Amino acid sequence: MANTDVCAVSIFVNPTQFSAGEDLSRYPRPLKDDLGLLADEGVHAVFTPTPEAMYPPDFGTSVVPPPVARLWEGQFRPTHFSGVATVVLKLFQILPADKAFFGQKDFQQWRVIQRATADLNVPTEVIGCPIVRDADGLALSSRNMYLAPAERRRALAISASLMQVRQAFAGGERVVSALESVLHDGLSSLDRIDYAVIVDAATLEPISQISTPAVALVAGYVGSTRLIDNQLLGSK
Numbered sequence: 001m002a003n004t005d006v007c008a009v010s011i012f013v014n015p016t017q018f019s020a021g022e023d024l025s026r027y028p029r030p031l032k033d034d035l036g037l038l039a040d041e042g043v044h045a046v047f048t049p050t051p052e053a054m055y056p057p058d059f060g061t062s063v064v065p066p067p068v069a070r071l072w073e074g075q076f077r078p079t080h081f082s083g084v085a086t087v088v089l090k091l092f093q094i095l096p097a098d099k100a101f102f103g104q105k106d107f108q109q110w111r112v113i114q115r116a117t118a119d120l121n122v123p124t125e126v127i128g129c130p131i132v133r134d135a136d137g138l139a140l141s142s143r144n145m146y147l148a149p150a151e152r153r154r155a156l157a158i159s160a161s162l163m164q165v166r167q168a169f170a171g172g173e174r175v176v177s178a179l180e181s182v183l184h185d186g187l188s189s190l191d192r193i194d195y196a197v198i199v200d201a202a203t204l205e206p207i208s209q210i211s212t213p214a215v216a217l218v219a220g221y222v223g224s225t226r227l228i229d230n231q232l233l234g235s236k
Contacts, residue, residue, distance in 0.1 A: 003127075004099060008045040009038055010091055015051050016062070017083030028142045047095055054090060062086045066115040068204050072217055073108050073228075076194045084109055085116045092117070097124050104128045105139045107215055107230045108204060131229070133159065139229045146225040154189040155222045161186025162231035165198070165216050169233045174210045179233075183216055194219040194226075201232060210234065 011034055018024040031048065038046055062082050065074070069081035092100070102110045107128075114126045132140045137159035138152065147155055165183050173179055176198045183196050199206055201213040213234035220227060 006044045007042075008047060008095055008097070009043050010047040010049075010095070012047075012049055012054065012087070012091075014054075014083055014087040016055065016086060017080050019077055019079050022077075023143075028145055047091075054087065063089055063116065065112055066119060068111045068115050069108070071199075071204060071206075072195055072197070073219070076219065081109070081112050085112060088113050089116065089120065089122065092122055092124050099125045099127055101127050101129050103131065104232075105131045105141065105229065107217065111202070111204060137163070139227075141227065143225055143227065147222060151222045151225065155225075155227055157187055157189045158218050158220065158227060158229045161196075162216055162218065162229060166231050166233065169210070176206075176208050176210060176214075179210075179216070183218070187218070187220060190220040190222055192221040194221075196220070198233065201234070 011031065013024070013027050013029055015024055018027075035046060063085040065081035065085045069085075074081055088100075100113075102113060104110055110126070110128045116122075117124055117126055134140060134144075137156055138144060139159060144152070144155075161183050164186055165179050168179055168182050179198050180196065183198070184193075187193055187196055196216075196218045197206065198210070198214055198216045201215040204215075204217075207214065210233060213232065216231045216233060218227075218229050
C-alpha cells in the first residue's frame with residue numbers, strides 16, 4: 001500500500017496450475033476471512049473471478065514458461081508453471097498494473113513471472129515480498145491448515161534447517177555441498193523430500209560454489225502435506 005496510489009488484489013484458486021491428484025478440490029478458500037483482512041488493510045478493489053470466467057469452454061491458449069521453470073517445481077509438478085504463467089498474464093491483461101507483488105515463499109514462481117513479463121514486454125514491475133512467518137518460524141501458507149499439531153511441530157524443521165544454512169553462510173561457508181549437507185541434516189523429521197538444494201538465485205541452476213547471490217530451496221512432505229520454503233544467501 002505504501003508503494004502505490006491504488007491497490008487491487010486478486011483472489012483466485014487457479015485450476016490450471018494443479019496437476020491430477022493434487023489438492024484442488026480441498027484447497028482452502030476462506031474468501032470471507034480474506035476480504036475482512038483486506039478491508040482492514042485499506043485495499044481499494046478485490047478481483048474474485050470464477051473458474052468459468054477465467055477459462056470459458058472455448059479457452060485454448062496457454063503460456064510456455066521460461067527456462068527458469070525447468071528444474072525443481074518444474075520437475076515435480078510439470079504442468080504447474082504453464083498454469084501459473086497463463087493465469088498471471090491473463091490477470092495482467094484484465095487488471096493492468098504498474099506494480100505486482102509476489103510473495104517470495106514461492107521463490108521460483110516469482111522468478112518465472114519476472115522472466116515471463118520481461119520476455120513478453122508486459123509493462124508491469126514484478127516485485128518480490130519477503131516471506132511472512134508465524135512466530136514459530138513456519139512460513140505462512142494456505143496448506144498449513146492441513147497440518148495436525150504434531151505435524152506442524154515436525155514441519156518447523158524446514159525453517160530451522162534453512163536458518164542453520166544461513167548461519168553457516170554468514171560464518172563464511174561458500175561450498176554448496178557443505179551447505180547442502182547442513183540443510184539435509186536438519187530435515188530428517190520430514191516424511192519425504194522432493195528437493196533440498198542451493199542454487200543460483202537468478203537462474204535457479206545448480207552451482208558448486210557461492211560467488212553471487214544464491215537461494216536454498218526446500219520442498220518436502222509432512223504427512224500428506226507438501227510444504228515449500230527458501231532462504232536467500234547474499235543480497236538479491
